[in-house]
């Protein structure tokens with residue numbers, strides 16, 4: 001079996017190599033490709049790119065090869081961008097060419113390319129972005145302030161009551177914000193149906209994330225496998241694809257049907273979906289796309305927000321002195337008689353710097369989200385072939401040492417010109433991506449993060465877990481090591497209210513919503 005598998009691996013790669021040689025001969029171009037580690041026959045740089053934390057290796061390559069590094073991994077051509085200038089130039093100034101996404105056969109078959117995050121650059125994507133923009137642009141997100149404040153208050157109450165279930169509470173809090181905005185799912189008393197959707201979304205998310213990782217499915221590297229008859233032993237490609245397709249279609253369409261039913265019964269609150277359905281959207285194309293765009297919002301918005309909060313809690317437990325400074329500022333500005341609210345934000349410079357530091361310390365997408373070059377290009381004298389997958393090494397930007405403060409430390413001071421001569425690169429310029437495909441949900445996300453962070457620091461102490469003798473346990477939460485996103489897996493962490501007064505404030509505020 002191994003030999004057969006190897007044969008399948010070698011044969012198409014051989015064709016790819018011949019094709020690449022022929023293509024190169026035909027191009028007769030004068031510019032060379034950007035530098036990079038020398039490729040090996042057939043497998044190219046496959047062995048040079050580590051499976052875990054490839055962004056760290058790419059960063060070391062900067063010293064060897066410079067800001068643009070070109071590698072070939074089996075059939076794929078990859079360009080890694082190691083400086084902000086190239087990211088701006090290619091993704092922003094040349095966005096016409098650099099706004100497509102790589103395509104994966106399995107993801108395409110499962111319908112995942114209908115999701116805006118993975119959609120090819122074109123009219124459908126443009127229409128979807130327009131729909132999302134109307135709901136989460138900088139102005140529009142203000143109408144979710146009270147929802148976010150209420151969710152934060154309930155989150156704190158749940159923490160007071162069941163602190164050991166912090167991971168579950170966090171997941172519910174971020175899911176509720178996004179599910180409520182998208183589908184109008186109830187925040188006050190989520191029904192079993194709503195909860196079931198949340199579980200199914202999470203399960204589908206795993207299918208999605210696997211399907212857009214190069215090499216996760218062999219058929220993406222060797223498309224010929226798709227045509228293997230299904231009776232061939234161990235060939236489950238089509239079955240896997242069909243199962244995924246049904247699952248995705250189900251979770252995309254069922255919540256919409258639910259909203260339609262609720263609307264008929266007159267019990268559907270305002271939401272992205274119900275607003276569009278209510279408007280009696282006449283454009284058939286938009287009606288068709290609505291379920292997919294709604295799913296895109298949920299899918300792109302939930303784990304990223306909760307993942308950012310996991311990074312925050314990890315940092316708080318490791319750097320209690322920063323946590324104390326944050327709390328001091330909140331108590332000085334807001335007082336201790338109420339929870340923080342959005343109106344306080346502009347008077348909280350240290351908190352705002354700490355939120356930037358959360359985005360920087362361990363960025364959610366260390367390699368951004370990859371783009372596919374639509375037409376061959378020349379940049380800095382180098383030739384970049386059509387179809388090259390271009391990845392911004394955001395992680396490297398996050399390690400900048402301009403402020404003079406060690407990048408491994410969690411130190412909001414690096415963003416405050418009252419503390420350093422030169423401030424660090426602002427993470428809002430890279431953590432949410434670039435150009436036309438920049439995260440449309442960034443204002444909503446940032447508001448959720450602000451509200452959850454500030455409420456937690458104001459009332460809860462976050463610390464490393466302790467054993468029954470009160471001694472800290474060895475603790476180093478592992479992060480998702482590769483793929484589109486990287487944040488900690490759910491971990492154990494100690495959460496306790498800072499005082500009886502904080503408990504009373506939390507309970508009082510939560511009761512006022514119930």
Ligand code: HEM
Nearest residue numbers: 117300301304305364365369432433434437438439441445
């Ligand atoms: C802290 C939380 C979040 C982070 C760190 C984050 C980060 C990102 C990044 C890095 C990208 C790729 C941009 C690029 O290709 O240059 C992206 C895309 C996207 N994000 Fe977010 N995001 C967050 C929250 C949200 C939320 C709450 C929403 C909901 C509206 C959302 C919706 C999207 C969508 C739909 C895309 C795909 C855009 C496209 O391909 O055109 N994100 N996000």
